[in-house]
Every structure is written in structure tokens, then in C-alpha cells.
Amino acid sequence: MTKADVPLVKVDHLIKSFGGKRSLFSKSKSIHAVKDVSLSINRGETFGLIGESGSGKTTIGRMIMKLMDPTDGQILYDGKSISHFSKKEMKDYRSKVQIIFQDSGSAFNPRRPIGKQIAYPLIKNKKYSQDAAMKEVYHCLEMVGLRKDFANRYPHQLSGGQRQRAGIARALVLHPEFLVLDEPVSALDVSVKAQIVSLLENLQKEFNFTYLFIAHNLDLVAYFCDRVAVMYKGEIVEVNTAQQIFRHPQNKVTKKLLGSILTLDGSLNEIKSEAYEINSIN
Amino acid sequence: MNTELSWGSKVMRIFGKDKTAALGITIIIVTALVAIFADWLSPYGPNSAADTAQRLAMPGTAGHLFGTDDQGRDILSRIIYGTRTSLFSSIVPVVISAVVSMCLGIIAGFFQGRIGNSLMRIMDVFFAFPSVLLAIAIAAILGPGLLNVCIAMVIVRIPYMTRIVYTDTIQEMQKEYVEASRAYGMGRAAVMFREIMPNVLPSLIVYSATLCGVTIVTVAGLSFIGLGVQPPTADWGLMASEGQNVLMQGDPYVTLFPGLAIIILAFAFSTLGDWLRDLLDPTQK
């Protein structure tokens, strides 16, 4: 098998449950946030994960980032299980895989300038000198369309769109291959949304990034993603190419989701009327 | 909007806006200067009884602005020397307990599992006693004396302050910048003390400043009932206590002046707390 055949990220029968701990007098009820999810993301593609809030899509992103450990199942990165990484491999993984958050307002520490926060992993993990790190920071800020002097600003001095750009710069600084985009534009204004999505697109073209795009802006998912998985109550109910998902949705959940897109013209009307029927049955 | 104000101008601006805070801070600075230069400022030594004829001199008596107490000691001089014990016994225990609580609170909040829970349960046990009662009990066990009072105050304040840090830490832990720092491989200690600490520190500092005022009153109370500073040391609480014998004999000023000093300094600390809150807010322009 050549390297290209191995999916970059493979999620294998992943289970995550919360709670269920035994305390002195009782056992709390456990909640299954993710139930037996398997999916594979190929190198260079944008994989969309959609579903209502609470469907488990964010939890999967967090587990791939190893911010959370799965209850069962495994995650393979480039064919290797991330839970069996050595310390050195883990350090390497931390720079290959990065995340961009939804709430740009809390994604930066409010008490330190943006530039210092972006430079920190370079100085700490990669042993850059202060000057070399700042040079790299300026370069990354430039790539996301921010001027140099933004490095000296504090998070509250930036607008939502600028903060999200800075968040992307922080992810770029370690030269990652794979980015988890956790609703990166949900909290932004329409015009800023378009700016950020275009930026992400351009960066992908330039660096051949692989994206996991977690979102509930369905029209953007249709536009941006190559393949899409639909989640419902911790399970994946449908996976297909974006075009097929939006054109011929198979699952009732998918149809309901698509029916909720508010389009300006009459597109998706067939699906919408079908979704209405589903809604009226339920 | 995008120009960060320098600390100096920030201080001046908030200072200019808030007259009460300006007054409070001036009081604290003056008190500190008085404590340092007590030897020069004070007309008499703290324990020098001029002569027995001068016992219980009324305020305004020549040479004794605030009068003298029942042993003929100059009250003004004793208040001036008393700033030393008062400032020491209010600030030192609060600072020590703040440092300890900061560490305990962040650790408990960061490791919410077994470590955090057992730590906080222990705190809750202390929490259950009224703090003054607990302070009296500890001071009684340790025996009277300034140092022991300070130890008692440290023990009494830790549970409160740890709870504040703990709650703030849990709140900060949910913010995405903490996850972001873990995502690029920052170590646990760095996340706790580099990322989280600067964000929980301000509310602790604010609380500490206010607590200094409360501590002055508590220490004075302990001295008043004989568990704190021992005579003949000049201490405001102790002076107020000594004055009670002559309070009803027409000499209320022996208690009045040290009492006023306690109230004024406590007030000054509480305004300092409010002022610090504004100063430490990063979004304050």
C-alpha cells in the first residue's frame, strides 16, 4: 500500500461516554456523546461534519485533537494509533494537527498580546529564538491578511473577523497538515464569513491542508466540502460526497437538515417539500 | 481605540475619575509612610509615660494632641507606632493566604477529579466554621502574640480564597484559549500558571485588598479580647481594649482615636479593592 492510499485520519469504532462514575451512594447515568463512529478523511480533502447541536460532532473533533480521550475505539493518524504515541511522536502530532475554534472571543488569552501567544509554541516546542519566532509570526499574520502591528495588540482590540484570522495564524505557525475547523465562521457576520472561508480555501490550495469542517451553516458546507458526514445523536447516519448529499439525501435526518436551509432562490425546493412531509409526520 | 494605554496613564485616568479611590489610596500610602518614619514623626516613644500627672490628659492638652491614656502615654504617638502592627497583621497574612490559595485553587480546578474534590472537601470543612470563631479557636490554641494571630488569620482566610480561585479556574478552563494551548502541546504546569493564573489573579487581588480591611478589624478584635498583640506593644485593637476601662468615666477618646484609625484604614482598603478591579480589567480604556 502506498502512502497515498492510507487515509490521513481514520476514526475506528469510536465511542465516548460522559458520566457513569460510581460515587459513594449512586452511579450517575452515563451519556453516550459518540456511539460507534467510523470515518476516514483523505489527504487534501475537506471533510464536512454536520448535525444538530448535541449530535457529537464537536466531541469527535476534540478527540482527534487529543483534547479528550475516547472511551473506546481508536483514532489512526497516517496509519498509527494516536493513543499509542510516544512522547516524541505526540509532540510531533501536536504541530501537525491544529484546531480553529468557533468563539474567537475566548480563543486567545485576554491578558497577553496576540503575537506573543502565537509565538509561544515556536519558542517552547521548536526552540526558536525570540526574534526568529516573531519573524515567523509576522509571516503568518501576513498570510491571513493582518498587518504586523496586530502582533502587539490584545485580543479585545480586534474585531471578530480579525481575531478569527489571528486564530488561523496561530494554527499556521506550526506548519500543520490537518486542521479541525470547529464551526469557525458560525459566530461571524455574513461578509466576514465569506472572507474567512475564502482565506481557508486559499490556504488549502497553497499548503494542501486537510480539513475537518464542523459546521451548521449548511450552505457553506455544500460550497466548501468534498465529502460530508451527517451526525444524529452520536451516530453517523449518512456519508457521501457533498453533491450527492445535497442532491440525493437518503436519510430522513439529512433531509430534515437540508430542508432548513433558507435559500434566496427556489433551489433545494424538492428536498424542502420532502422535509416538510417528514416534519409533519413526526 | 487600538492604542494600548500605558500603565501610568491608565492609573492616572482611573485615579482622576474615582475620587473615593483616590482618597482611599492616599490614606494607605500615608499610613505606610507613617509606619516607616514612625521614629521621626512620633512626638514621644510608644511606651514612654511622661509622668503620672499627665495620665488621662484631655485631647488638645499642650504636647498631647490626642491626649494620653490611663498610663500617661501619648495616644497620638501610640497610634503612629500602631500603624506598624496594624499594617503588618493585615497585609502579611492576606498575602500569604492569597499565594497558598492561588496554588491550591488552580490545582483543584485544573484536576477536577479526585485531587480537586478531596482538596475542596477539606476546604469546606474549614468553611463550615464562622471565620471569627475559628480565628479565636486557633489563636487560643497557639497562644497569644502577633505572629500567632497572623498564623490564625492565614488559616482562616485560605478556604474562602481557595474557593474563589477554584470557581474562577473552572470557568477559565471552559474557555477555548485553554484548549488552544493544550492543542499545541503546552504542559500542564504552563497551562495552569501561564494561561489560567493571569486570568484568575485579578479577582483574587481585588478580594485580597478588601480582605485586608476586614483582617484589620478581626485582628483588632482578637487583641481586644486578649488573644492578639500583647501589652505593652502599641496596637490599635489593644489600645481600644485598654480604653474600655475608662470609657464610661468620661474619657471616651482613649478608645475613640484608635477605633477611628481602624475604621479609616479598613475603608481605605475596601476602596483600593474596587479601584484595582477597574485597573486590572484588560478591556478598561
Add this chain to the structure above:
Amino acid sequence: MNMIEKTDSQDPVLNIEHLTTKIKISSGEVSVIEDINLKLNKGEIMVVVGESGSGKSMTINSIMQLIPKKLLKGYEGSIKLDQSDLLTMNDRDKWKLRGNKISLVTQNAMTSLDPSYRVGKQIVEIILASQHVSKADAKGKTIDLLKKMGIEDPERIYQSYPHQLSGGLRQRVIIAMALSCNPEIIIADEPTSALDPTVQLQVLDLLKDVNRNFGTTILMITHDFGVVSYMADKVVVMYAGQIVETGLAKDVINDPQHPYTKSLLKCIPDLKWIYSNSNNNTSLFNIPGEVPDLTKKITGCRFAARCFKAVAQCSQIQPELKKVNALSSENNMEHLSRCIFAKED
């Protein structure tokens, strides 16, 4: 369109004329909204669309008089609610008039509900305060309202605390609450921005039903043109504190005149390619730059710096709202655009 007849001969329910709201800032004052004119007729749904910094929230806060006294410098113009001007009234009359006629539905249902009371009780309190009915009647009315909001087991919801309800249910309760004092106008401040798309659709449908069945006039603000096209009879597009385009929703969406409106519409991905046999080769339109800082003086058109159509003249002359050729002429609603290139009527 709607079952309630929209009569233009009547006076508007809400009539805002030349409204300018000034806010104090450290270096003096700034007009956060400028010369706003809005006419809302009975039974209409008007949607104000704009991004953050457009002044849409300030417009609503001005109507609701929710701007803190500490910040407010002053109002100019008039906000007439059934012929009486809110801006010249004393506080007591203002509160009374407004309390009976306007209800506010906010974005975050969680903060609008008191977490320590059962939701039913909270609605009953409002009914008891605004109407002379017995407690039992108020409860009956509340259950009835909840039922009308499409809630299947109103008795159970009545007994629930806010945190026990899902986001969608909470928003329904808020709308029931808003309706409990029989308002003429509901002002909805991004009522669905925090919700899942499927739930958003349900809540929008509910608001439409309320409009149709109760004849309640709705003034809604949003940043989403999808919501505009789904809900609005009339639309007002705001940018940097000014109205840049207004008209019937279908006119504005199908034949936008202002470059900002055009750009905003183009920021929404076009999904037609899905039905083609080719891959997606559309690309997203970008509005460069950011909303201007209103504290700095802007000469000329406020959108000029970001506009794809701008010429030198744009940054010199401040354009006025001009009447443009409307596609449809019903409702006597004019289609206006604040652009020197707008094709005139």
C-alpha cells in the same frame, strides 16, 4: 398574502422619522444611527438586515429606549407609536404605553427567563400585571398560549424551569411570553441566531403564524438574508448607522440596487451547481475590509472604501436615499437606495 388585510390608508403602527441617536464617547459624541425613517403598518413583517456595527441593534434599542442613560447623549427626530411620540413623553407614560404595545424577543432566551422560577409562573406574572384577570384565568391563558406556540404538552412545560427546556422550546416560551400582554408589535432581535437550522426554521414558522393568526406586527433584525427572504414583507438594509436600501423584500432580493446589498447577497453560496453534473466551480464573493469606525469623520459614501463600484466621486459626496424603479408597485412601498449609481425612477 396574509390573512389580515394590510391597509395602507390607516396610520402606521410605528412611525420613525429622521431618528438620530447620539452616544457619548471619550472624545465627544457619535451618531450611531443617522436619519432613520421606518414606517410599520399593522400586520406587516419588516426585517432590518445588517452586520455588526450597522446600527440595527441601536435602532431597536432606541425604540425600546434601552440605551443606558450613562451612554446616551440624545435623540433627534421622532418615534411615534400610534401617533404619540415616545421621545417627547415623560418616563411613566412611556413605560406604560410601550409595555402594552411592544414586546421584545431577544436572541438569548436563557437570559430573558429567570432561571429560578417555573416558566409558567413567569408568564402568569406578566398577564396579572398587565390585565385584570384572576390567577386561575391567567393560568388558563398561559396554557392556551403555550399550546398555540405549538407546544405539545403545555401542562408539563408550564411546570418546567428554563434550564430543563431545549433552545427551541425556550424560544417558544419567550414568544408566548411576548404575546401574553397582547402587544401590537413584536420586536425580535436576532431571535434565531443562536439556534440550530432546523430549530430556526420552526421558530421562524411560529413567528409567521403569530403574525398571521394574531395580526401582530413584527419588526425583526437579522444578519442573514436567508431569514429576510423567508420572513420579510419589507426589508431595510443598514450599513454604518444609515439605511442604504429599503423596499419590498422581493424587490430588494431580486433586484438589489445598492452595491452593499448586492455584495451581501453574493456572500451567500450559490447552490445551483449541486444540480449540475460538474464539480463546484463557483467561488465566494468577498467584501474587502471592515465596517468603518463611526467615531472618525467619513466624507462621502460610507461604503465607498469597500465598494466594487466606487469611483472618485463616491468618497466626496454623501449620497441621499433615492427612489428607484421598483419591480412591483403593490403596497405603495418605495424602493430606495443610497447610491449615486442607483437607477432612478
